[in-house]
Amino acid sequence: MLTNYVEKVLAMLEVEVRRIMHDRTELYTRAVQPILWIGVFAPVMEKLRVVPIPNVTYMEFITPGVLVQSITFVSIFYGLTVIWERDLGVLNKLLVAPVSRSALVIGKALSAGVRGIFQSLIIILLAELLGVRIILNPFYLLLAAFLVVMFCAAFASLSIFIASLLKTRERFMGIGQAITMPLFFASNAIYPIALMPNWLKAVATVNPLSYAVEGLRALMITGDLATVPLDFLVSFIFVAITIVIASQTFNRIIE
Amino acid sequence: MNSVISVKNLVKVYDKVVRALNGISLEVQEGEIFGLLGPNGAGKTTLVRILTTQIPPTGGEAFILGKNIIEEADKVRELIGYVPQEISVMTDLTGYENMLFYSKLYDVPSSERKRRIENALNLVGLLDKANVVVKNYSGGMMRRLEIAQAIINYPKILFLDEPTIGLDPSGRKAIWSYLSQLMEEHEMTILMTTHYMDEADMVTDRLAIINFGKIVAVGTPSELKKSTKLESVTIVSKLHSNEVKKILSSLPFVKQVYDEEDGKGVTAYVENAEEAVVEIISLLKENSVNVESLSMNKPTLDDVFLAYAGTKLEETTSALEARKIRRTMQRMR
Ligand SMILES: Nc1ncnc2c1ncn2[C@@H]1O[C@H](COP(=O)(O)OP(=O)(O)OP(=O)(O)O)[C@@H](O)[C@H]1O
Numbered sequence: 123m124l125t126n127y128v129e130k131v132l133a134m135l136e137v138e139v140r141r142i143m144h145d146r147t148e149l150y151t152r153a154v155q156p157i158l159w160i161g162v163f164a165p166v167m168e169k170l171r172v173v174p175i176p177n178v179t180y181m182e183f184i185t186p187g188v189l190v191q192s193i194t195f196v197s198i199f200y201g202l203t204v205i206w207e208r209d210l211g212v213l214n215k216l217l218v219a220p221v222s223r224s225a226l227v228i229g230k231a232l233s234a235g236v237r238g239i240f241q242s243l244i245i246i247l248l249a250e251l252l253g254v255r256i257i258l259n260p261f262y263l264l265l266a267a268f269l270v271v272m273f274c275a276a277f278a279s280l281s282i283f284i285a286s287l288l289k290t291r292e293r294f295m296g297i298g299q300a301i302t303m304p305l306f307f308a309s310n311a312i313y314p315i316a317l318m319p320n321w322l323k324a325v326a327t328v329n330p331l332s333y334a335v336e337g338l339r340a341l342m343i344t345g346d347l348a349t350v351p352l353d354f355l356v357s358f359i360f361v362a363i364t365i366v367i368a369s370q371t372f373n374r375i376i377e
Numbered sequence: 378m379n380s381v382i383s384v385k386n387l388v389k390v391y392d393k394v395v396r397a398l399n400g401i402s403l404e405v406q407e408g409e410i411f412g413l414l415g416p417n418g419a420g421k422t423t424l425v426r427i428l429t430t431q432i433p434p435t436g437g438e439a440f441i442l443g444k445n446i447i448e449e450a451d452k453v454r455e456l457i458g459y460v461p462q463e464i465s466v467m468t469d470l471t472g473y474e475n476m477l478f479y480s481k482l483y484d485v486p487s488s489e490r491k492r493r494i495e496n497a498l499n500l501v502g503l504l505d506k507a508n509v510v511v512k513n514y515s516g517g518m519m520r521r522l523e524i525a526q527a528i529i530n531y532p533k534i535l536f537l538d539e540p541t542i543g544l545d546p547s548g549r550k551a552i553w554s555y556l557s558q559l560m561e562e563h564e565m566t567i568l569m570t571t572h573y574m575d576e577a578d579m580v581t582d583r584l585a586i587i588n589f590g591k592i593v594a595v596g597t598p599s600e601l602k603k604s605t606k607l608e609s610v611t612i613v614s615k616l617h618s619n620e621v622k623k624i625l626s627s628l629p630f631v632k633q634v635y636d637e638e639d640g641k642g643v644t645a646y647v648e649n650a651e652e653a654v655v656e657i658i659s660l661l662k663e664n665s666v667n668v669e670s671l672s673m674n675k676p677t678l679d680d681v682f683l684a685y686a687g688t689k690l691e692e693t694t695s696a697l698e699a700r701k702i703r704r705t706m707q708r709m710r
């Protein structure tokens with residue numbers, strides 16, 4: 123029963139990997155913006171000396187933040203692809219197959235995770251070339267990958283939930299930007315929380331993005347793992363809640 | 378006879394106002410090709426979507442091979458195959474990859490996957506295109522791939538929602554020759570929707586005419602055509618049409634006589650044109666009427682539709698259909 127469930131989720135992930143293999147251009151075009159942040163914005167901002175952590179450049183400081191912003195963007199559009207697949211009939215066919223609704227949602231959510239991993243690899247590689255020193259500890263990197271997958275799955279599920287409310291592509295279009303940009307700026311992605319005015323501090327502390335950034339920053343840049351358990355816990359709660367909500371509302375997309 | 382699909386008083390109301398199905402009941406027998414014929418918005422797709430467990434009905438119930446479509450949806454899904462109205466292949470993958478994905482979703486054992494996929498692709502004539510990305514397929518090829526996908530689990534019942542929409546006549550013919558081959562190899566029942574009259578006439582064993590969410594007639598194509606009682610005999614002669622009409626009206630089985638619109642000839646409506654024509658000829662001979670030509674007209678499904686739904690199907694659909702085909706084709710890109 124459970125193996126069957128897992129096999130079907132894996133089949134969906136395999137499709138995602140095959141899709142990425144057939145068309146890699148999207149991975150590259152989506153890497154452009156992060157590289158501008160890391161390669162152009164960061165060197166200029168370096169002069170302000172806002173980074174409180176010793177031996178970490180501003181470029182290194184924002185790399186995890188920019189990475190998280192990029193994968194948020196990738197994931198928040200999964201709901202749109204679900205609407206798109208409904209309009210095409212692909213979704214109808216999935217719903218008729220002997221697969222449970224929650225396996226479909228988890229499959230979609232983890233597909234976002236798969237794409238997020240590929241996207242992260244490209245960004246990390248380019249960041250290295252730009253002079254960012256990433257901690258090359260396989261155990262740390264594995265934990266980082268795990269965090270990336272949880273985070274992408276959470277945003278993809280959130281996106282599926284939004285899709286079940288909006289139902290049409292047109293209405294969904296603007297939503298991606300409207301959600302990701304505020305979350306990005308109201309987080310510790312490109313400046314330390316300590317520098318924020320109080321109201322923004324409050325927002326940043328409840329912003330799940332901050333925890334993903336904090337965790338990745340610890341695992342990839344600083345190596346100081348003190349905050350990592352909390353970062354994982356928050357991300358796990360975030361993904362669990364969003365998956366449950368998305369599974370409950372998934373059927374409404376098709377109605 | 379075994380009823381494999383049993384539908385009882387099904388009602389579907391969308392958004393609390395759109396009454397898409399208004400009390401549908403029907404039985405589909407094992408091994409037959411059952412057609413649902415109706416104009417745009419009649420509720421064909423809605424019925425198929427309910428029977429394939431995608432959406433719940435607002436009222437009524439339905440059984441697939443004895444399984445309740447709501448309470449036993451999981452079991453129903455294992456028994457059916459489905460081709461949606463929209464083109465539903467994943468265009469960014471190859472044909473083989475599409476098949477592989479569905480073979481996994483449908484629990485085809487890994488040892489059998491390759492063989493079954495190749496068989497199915499071979500059956501629909503796509504084996505040599507298996508490793509081509511589906512984007513590069515034609516509309517007909519995509520449809521054939523979808524059929525191959527839908528039969529990967531050897532379903533007992535295959536639901537086809539407008540399987541040939543947007544295809545040219547040769548594409549349509551190809552689909553049906555593959556499907557009939559399939560039905561020979563596996564015991565299968567097909568429920569299909571269409572609004573192509575000729576197709577419904579040719580391929581279905583029985584069909585239901587559906588209009589405004591209601592079934593207005595059910596039967597074999599020939600039963601339905603007979604039931605309209607619209608067979609006729611048209612006679613062209615030198616004699617004045619009023620004279621001919623008078624002679625024909627004297628026959629007990631002639632229901633009505635009309636002048637042809639072009640003024641050349643008289644048409645008599647009868648129940649059975651083949652039987653009537655013999656008596657008509659002898660009667661005209663007796664009255665020494667010089668017959669120039671004589672023709673028998675059988676009703677078409679168009680006439681059936683006209684008789685039961687009060688409108689001509691072709692007129693109500695042609696413009697809408699053109700738009701729908703265009704939409705389907707756009708989505709495929
Ligand atoms: N998801 C939906 N929400 C609201 N109304 C719907 C929905 N789907 C269909 N309808 C409406 O229900 C009615 C029946 O639609 P349906 O798609 O079942 O017809 P159809 O016979 O398949 O038509 P077509 O030949 O165009 O495919 C139509 O009036 C349609 O507008």
Ligand SMILES: [Mg+2]
Pocket residue numbers: 421422423462538
């Ligand atoms: Mg339809």
